[in-house]
Amino acid sequence: QSSSAAGRSGALSPAPPLSGAVQKIDVNPPKGTRDFPPEDMRLRNWLFNNFREVSRLYGFEEVDFPVLENEALFTRKAGEEIKDQLYCFEDQGKRRVALRPELTPSLARLVIQKGKSVSLPLKWFTVGQCWRYERMTRGRRREHYQWNMDIIGVPGVMAEAELLASIVTLFKRIGITESDVGFKVSSRKVLQGVLKCYSIPENLFGKVCVIIDKIEKIPVDEIKKELKVVGLSEEAVHELLEVLSVKSLAELEERVGSCGEAIADLKQLFLLAEKFGYSKWLQFDASVVRGLAYYTGIVFEGFDREGKLRAICGGGRYDHLFSTFGADDIAACGFGFGDAVIVELLKEKGLLPELSLQVHNIVCALDEDLQAVAATVANVLREKGQSVDLVLESKPLKWVFKRAARTNVERLVIVGSSEWQRGMVGVKILSTGEQYEVKLDDLK
Numbered sequence: 142q143s144s145s146a147a148g149r150s151g152a153l154s155p156a157p158p159l160s161g162a163v164q165k166i167d168v169n170p171p172k173g174t175r176d177f178p179p180e181d182m183r184l185r186n187w188l189f190n191n192f193r194e195v196s197r198l199y200g201f202e203e204v205d206f207p208v209l210e211n212e213a214l215f216t217r218k219a220g221e222e223i224k225d226q227l228y229c230f231e232d233q234g235k236r237r238v239a240l241r242p243e244l245t246p247s248l249a250r251l252v253i254q255k256g257k258s259v260s261l262p263l264k265w266f267t268v269g270q271c272w273r274y275e276r277m278t279r280g281r282r283r284e285h286y287q288w289n290m291d292i293i294g295v296p297g298v299m300a301e302a303e304l305l306a307s308i309v310t311l312f313k314r315i316g317i318t319e320s321d322v323g324f325k326v327s328s329r330k331v332l333q334g335v336l337k338c339y340s341i342p343e344n345l346f347g348k349v350c351v352i353i354d355k356i357e358k359i360p361v362d363e364i365k366k367e368l369k370v371v372g373l374s375e376e377a378v379h380e381l382l383e384v385l386s387v388k389s390l391a392e393l394e395e396r397v398g399s400c401g402e403a404i405a406d407l408k409q410l411f412l413l414a415e416k417f418g419y420s421k422w423l424q425f426d427a428s429v430v431r432g433l434a435y436y437t438g439i440v441f442e443g444f445d446r447e448g449k450l451r452a453i454c455g456g457g458r459y460d461h462l463f464s465t466f467g468a469d470d471i472a473a474c475g476f477g478f479g480d481a482v483i484v485e486l487l488k489e490k491g492l493l494p495e496l497s498l499q500v501h502n503i504v505c506a507l508d509e510d511l512q513a514v515a516a517t518v519a520n521v522l523r524e525k526g527q528s529v530d531l532v533l534e535s536k537p538l539k540w541v542f543k544r545a546a547r548t549n550v551e552r553l554v555i556v557g558s559s560e561w562q563r564g565m566v567g568v569k570i571l572s573t574g575e576q577y578e579v580k581l582d583d584l585k
């Protein structure tokens with residue numbers, strides 16, 4: 142038992158085992174996950190505070206759900222990537238549970254749970270961590286945070302227009318302009334129209350959309366093959382791929398004139414964008430489908446105009462998600478905005494904010510028996526709302542100056558015995574080097 146251990150803790154505390162006896166833990170977090178040390182946490186808080194402020198400006202209420210959900214919430218049968226990467230397991234109660242891969246199903250579950258006790262429309266937002274179990278072959282992350290905004294109970298495209306406006310507001314707040322990013326906008330009712338023309342049963346709609354969403358990720362022959370497996374005829378496949386390459390609303394109207402709803406919705410949305418003042422951010426792009434099976438109408442995704450990054454955000458209308466959970470359908474639309482691509486974009490554009498630790502004061506006692514006085518000084522300042530880094534052990538002044546410089550503190554408050562005998566404390570303003578003495582009560 143080494144004396145120092147005994148000295149340190151008074152009573153005999155077990156000495157650490159002889160070094161080398163304990164296997165050192167892996168200090169890295171699990172594959173595909175991140176720690177947020179202070180500097181990274183400042184950037185994350187800056188971004189999330191912008192998410193929250195925009196949500197507040199748009200009158201949205203914050204909600205939250207467990208990261209762990211019943212697996213059944215996510216076991217849609219539409220061949221989605223999000224499903225085959227589900228981070229799921231059987232818990233000790235033999236329940237099938239999953240770490241949520243997205244937030245919308247949880248939101249729908251809560252809306253159904255609240256049922257008649259909430260009045261529509263609902264405008265809810267959340268910032269939540271989502272998970273996927275991806276073979277690390279692709280070295281991608283297994284978790285990210287998503288800002289989600291949803292409007293429940295508004296069938297008209299004013300809801301989509303409002304959601305797009307909120308994302309434009311977010312982009313502007315962090316210095317992104319329409320020359321950096323845009324939104325590709327389309328409607329799944331275009332696809333619905335084509336499938337109806339070829340009398341493809343409704344229940345294949347989700348599957349077809351999920352396959353088509355891979356149009357830029359896998360060879361088109363593979364797309365055709367998968368569509369035929371699902372049961373589409375040669376002609377239907379051809380017509381679908383044709384309609385996706387349409388370049389404008391006008392051209393779409395010529396081709397599929399009849400599928401009025403899609404055209405009407407899109408025209409209305411572009412008109413509203415004009416009125417909201419963000420039409421320069423939008424472009425019609427028939428190839429936007431999004432990879433989630435439950436979208437039924439307008440779909441959109443934010444993209445970087447240099448085409449270097451994956452989608453920044455995405456969303457759309459999902460008017461039948463509730464009935465897939467056995468409840469009455471409620472019109473709904475929403476988006477998800479991840480915390481990863483946007484940071485890559487900000488880096489690209491040199492827009493990452495300079496964020497440093499902001500502490501008003503370092504308070505220190507010049508010798509051991511003034512520690513209690515230093516604590517009193519810290520308390521006085523904290524009660525006035527000033528942040529204080531109280532030096533907790535007697536340290537040489539050189540050490541304190543070094544720490545003050547590193548944490549770019551504004552002011553040093555020094556408790557010395559001679560000053561204290563006169564009821565004074567020493568103050569040094571780091572930015573100017575100005576030094577003076579002041580009565581504790583006059584310290585503001």
Ligand SMILES: CC(=O)Nc1cnc2ccccc2c1
Nearest residue numbers: 271272273282283284285481
């Ligand atoms: C760029 C990125 O990190 N994407 C990402 C990371 N983790 C996820 C986890 C669940 C669902 C989607 C995810 C997406």
